[in-house]
Amino acid sequence: MIFDELQELGRTAVEEEQAAEHRINVCVAAGCVSSGSDHLLQQLKEEVAARGLEGKVLVKGVGCMGPCAGGPVVRVASEDILYQNVQPEDARSIMDQLGKGPIERLAVPTDRPFFKRQEQVVTQNCGVIDPERLDDAVAHGAYSALAKVLSEMTSLEVIDQVIRSGLRGRGGAGYPTGLKWSTVAKAGGEKKYIVCNADEGDPGAFMDRSVLESDPHRVLEGMAIAAVATDAQEGIIYIRAEYPLAIDRLKKAIRQAERAGVLGKNVLGAMHEFHVQIRLGAGAFVCGEETALLASIEGKRGSPRPRPPYPAESGLWGKSTLINNVETFANIPAIISNGADWFAGIGTEKSKGTKVFALAGKVQNTGLIEVPMGTPLRDIVFEIGGGIPDGHSFKAVQTGGPSGGCISAENLDSPVDYESLAELGSIMGSGGIIVLDETSSMVDVARYFMDFSMDESCGKCVPCRVGTVQLHELLEKFLRREAGPRDMKLLEELCDTMQTCSLCGLGQAAPNPVLSTLRYFRNEYEELMAGEPAAAAGEEGES
Ligand SMILES: Cc1cc2nc3c(=O)[nH]c(=O)nc-3n(C[C@H](O)[C@H](O)[C@H](O)COP(=O)(O)O)c2cc1C
Ligand code: SF4
Numbered sequence: 001m002i003f004d005e006l007q008e009l010g011r012t013a014v015e016e017e018q019a020a021e022h023r024i025n026v027c028v029a030a031g032c033v034s035s036g037s038d039h040l041l042q043q044l045k046e047e048v049a050a051r052g053l054e055g056k057v058l059v060k061g062v063g064c065m066g067p068c069a070g071g072p073v074v075r076v077a078s079e080d081i082l083y084q085n086v087q088p089e090d091a092r093s094i095m096d097q098l099g100k101g102p103i104e105r106l107a108v109p110t111d112r113p114f115f116k117r118q119e120q121v122v123t124q125n126c127g128v129i130d131p132e133r134l135d136d137a138v139a140h141g142a143y144s145a146l147a148k149v150l151s152e153m154t155s156l157e158v159i160d161q162v163i164r165s166g167l168r169g170r171g172g173a174g175y176p177t178g179l180k181w182s183t184v185a186k187a188g189g190e191k192k193y194i195v196c197n198a199d200e201g202d203p204g205a206f207m208d209r210s211v212l213e214s215d216p217h218r219v220l221e222g223m224a225i226a227a228v229a230t231d232a233q234e235g236i237i238y239i240r241a242e243y244p245l246a247i248d249r250l251k252k253a254i255r256q257a258e259r260a261g262v263l264g265k266n267v268l269g270a271m272h273e274f275h276v277q278i279r280l281g282a283g284a285f286v287c288g289e290e291t292a293l294l295a296s297i298e299g300k301r302g303s304p305r306p307r308p309p310y311p312a313e314s315g316l317w318g319k320s321t322l323i324n325n326v327e328t329f330a331n332i333p334a335i336i337s338n339g340a341d342w343f344a345g346i347g348t349e350k351s352k353g354t355k356v357f358a359l360a361g362k363v364q365n366t367g368l369i370e371v372p373m374g375t376p377l378r379d380i381v382f383e384i385g386g387g388i389p390d391g392h393s394f395k396a397v398q399t400g401g402p403s404g405g406c407i408s409a410e411n412l413d414s415p416v417d418y419e420s421l422a423e424l425g426s427i428m429g430s431g432g433i434i435v436l437d438e439t440s441s442m443v444d445v446a447r448y449f450m451d452f453s454m455d456e457s458c459g460k461c462v463p464c465r466v467g468t469v470q471l472h473e474l475l476e477k478f479l480r481r482e483a484g485p486r487d488m489k490l491l492e493e494l495c496d497t498m499q500t501c502s503l504c505g506l507g508q509a510a511p512n513p514v515l516s517t518l519r520y521f522r523n524e525y526e527e528l529m530a531g532e533p534a535a536a537a538g539e540e541g542e543s
Contacts, residue, residue, distance in 0.1 A: 002261040002269040003147040009260070010138035017139075020058035022098045023077040027127065028061035029068075029213045030245045031206075031367075036088060037072035043091035051095065060136075063214020065127035067114065068206075068367040074106075075127070082110045113383040114365045119346065121354045122330045123370045126214035131249050134256040137217040143262055145336035146221050149228055150270045153336075158229040159185055162332070164340035166352030171197055171288075171325030172403065172429050173505070174351075174418040180322060183312040184230040187320030192232035194223050194274075195297070195316070195323040198239035198246070199281050199288035202401030203452060205432035207356040208326035210368050212239070212246035215330070216253035220276060222329030224267055225336060227274040230322055235276035238293050240283045250278055285402070285456035289504050290323045292458070303458040304504035325430065327356055347373030351417035355428070361398075361435040364389050371416070378412040381435055392437040396520070400429030402449045402456075403509030405516025406442060425516040427509070442521040443528060446513045447475040453510035464507025467498040471514060478528045488525065492518070 017023060026032075026041040044059045051057075065073050070084030074094065083094070083106040090106060097103050120126075129136045137143075149158055163178030184192060196219060200208040212219060223235045239247055254276050257263040267274050279297050281287045287302040294316050296302035315321020331353060335343045344352050351373035357380070360366050364386030371380065377397055381387070388394050396406040399416075405426035407414070414420045421428050436445065454468035474491050477483045495511035502508045518525060 003143065006134075006138050006143060006260060006262070006268075009135040013133065013135040013139040017058060020056060021078070022057045024057065024059045024094065025062040025065075025075045025077050025127065026059065027063070027065050027071060027073040028131075029064040029126075029210055030243075031064065031068040031210075032071035032073055033245065035071045037086075039088045040072050040074070040086055040091060043088040044094065047091050047095045057095070057098065060130050061132070062128060063126040063131045064123070064210040064368050066118075066123075066367045066369060067108070067365060069365070070108065070367075080110055082108050084108050112386075114367075114369070114386065117375075117379060117384050118370050119354050119372050120370050121334050121343075121346070122211060122218075122327055122356050123214070123368065124334070125218065126210065126368075129215065131214050131216060132252055134217065134253070134260060137215070141333070141337070142217040143221055143268065145333035146224050146228075146262070147268055148336055149225050150268055150272070155185060155229045155231065158225065158336065161335060161340045162229075165335045165343040166340075166347075166350075167328065167331055167335060167343065168351065168418065169325055170327035170331070170355070170430065172400070172427065174428060177324065177328055180312055180324070181226060181230055183310075184232070184320050184322040187313065189319055191234065191319050192230060193316045193319060193321040194227050194230070194232045194235040195294070195311075195321055196223055196235070196237040196326060196329055197288060197290065197293060197323055198237055198243070198326045199293060200240065200243075200326075200430065201283070201285035201288045201456070202403075202430055202432050204358060204360045204434050205401060205430055206358045207368065207431045209243050209246050210358075211326055211330050211356065212243070213249055216246075216249050217257065218330045218333055219250075219326055220253055220257055220263065222324075222332035223276060224263065224274055225332050226322055226324070226329065228267065228272050232322065233273050233275070235274060236297060236316075237276065237278050238281055238287075238297060239278060241280040242283050247278060247280070254278070284458070285452070286458045286504070286506050289506060292504070293323070294321065303460045304506075306503060327431070348415060348417045350419055355416065355431055357431045357433045359385055359433050359435070361433075362388055362392060362437040362440075363435040373417045374415040376413050376415055377407065380416065380433065381412070385435065388435070388437050392439065394435070395438045395440055396436045396442065396445075398426075398434040398436065398445065398513070399432065400427035400509075400512070401432050402452045403427055403505065403512055404429045404432075405512045406436070406445060406520065407516070408520035411520075425519050426512065441479075442517040442524050443475060443478050446517045447472065447479060449513040450475055450510065453506065457506060457510075461501075461503040461507065463498045463501040464503070464510065467494055467502070467507065468510055470494055471498075471511065475514070478525055481528055481531045483525075483529050485529070488529070
């Protein structure tokens with residue numbers, strides 16, 4: 001079987017690691033590359049060559065390790081030492097210091113809550129494997145779940161595992177993944193499609209990009225398992241053109257998987273055909289909405305259409321289409337390998353598993369994190385995030401991007417899961433968390449997100465096309481201290497109309513940042529009506 005040959009490939013990578021006395025991992029995901037980690041990687045490799053240490057010192061480019069703000073990040077894996085803000089000129093010192101403990105000026109503790117409080121499922125191999133090497137991915141388990149599906153399981157058993165795992169879509173809406181798979185599996189027709197939604201348009205969100213840059217084979221494996229389970233033959237990854245590194249790594253991964261016989265005419269040598277191609281999006285937020293995305297793939301203008309029919313019934317070119325988010329697919333190999341009960345044991349009653357978040361804003365440790373569903377917001381902000389920097393105090397967290405809302409200090413103990421966030425007037429969204437301190441004006445925050453929704457509205461329906469502009473104008477009026485009680489009433493009525501009458505999720509959810517700030521920070525709107533300063537008008541937070 002082809003999987004045996006693959007495993008042989010993986011064994012070579014393991015032996016290479018085992019033979020090395022020292023192992024140095026350099027982050028080559030976009031955040032660190034933008035601060036020069038590719039030069040650092042090159043410098044370290046040249047140092048190894050100059051000292052004749054090839055084979056003894058293994059220098060590897062790896063994906064995201066999490067603390068993105070401290071890039072370039074380097075991990076001396078053989079000694080569990082983590083360095084941040086490393087420059088190419090530090091390569092010599094790192095080499096000199098191997099086996100002698102950490103370089104104090106660069107080292108950061110690896111036992112701090114930022115790492116210890118996380119539970120890595122989707123990001124398990126991020127920062128561990130070289131994302132451009134199939135052998136390294138296989139050495140760390142890639143395609144073993146696909147081999148299990150092909151050799152030991154029926155399609156029904158695979159779908160049953162996904163249903164029983166409780167996995168819900170990570171693209172925002174939280175729809176049960178197994179149910180969607182089951183609909184596509186039952187659909188008739190000669191051709192079916194698997195589409196991976198990698199559009200990721202929320203401002204501040206970079207989870208999907210990081211996963212694709214760090215472990216592209218995991219996403220391909222999830223898609224291939226979905227294809228086998230639903231009897232689909234074609235896969236398409238829709239990714240925004242603004243993600244060149246992720247696209248490059250995906251292209252390499254697809255080529256490697258095809259050459260190794262993992263994808264193609266006979267998936268892992270079995271009687272199942274599955275090809276994957278990439279389609280580039282031009283960066284319109286609305287193209288992340290599934291019907292707009294499918295229209296864009298078909299070469300039409302990317303604007304949403306009413307549902308039903310849902311893509312599972314009638315999607316690409318009228319065929320049944322399974323569309324899932326990057327992180328949703330990336331969860332699948334672990335569910336198949338470890339079993340549905342294992343996955344269902346993580347998280348809360350209705351939100352199972354973990355969630356990857358992009359932690360950003362006024363917090364000490366910004367970066368990529370993965371925590372069990374149900375982790376309290378307080379733990380994310382103050383333990384993992386390390387609290388608010390520069391002596392400032394906490395004011396709010398914004399989750400869910402332009403479709404989400406702001407959550408105030410008194411709700412910090414709420415668990416992060418689909419239901420709790422919705423009760424608080426926000427949404428899980430795809431996983432952006434932005435921390436705000438007392439210097440932020442919440443009306444201005446609402447205006448910022450409305451500005452985004454106004455720009456990104458596709459204009460197809462009136463409530464959203466006109467509503468976002470009107471809401472934006474009203475918020476500006478508040479910020480100019482020209483608004484009166486009638487404007488407050490108008491603001492609320494307009495939000496209600498947009499929620500009820502807009503055609504797609506963009507317009508329906510665009511009022512959320514306004515409604516949530518009105519709910520928790522109404523005083524800031526009122527004080528602006530009274531002509532008082534906008535910021536510092538929030539709740540007393542904690543520092
Ligand atoms: C305006 C808008 C933008 C969206 N953007 C994304 C996106 O970037 N990525 C994504 O996976 N889902 C996005 N969605 C949700 C998709 O429509 C769809 O629900 C999702 O891809 C389904 O996958 P899942 O079940 O795995 O979450 C967006 C929805 C709306 C309304
Ligand atoms: S709600 Fe907005 S984005 Fe959605 S179809 Fe209407 S105008 Fe377009």
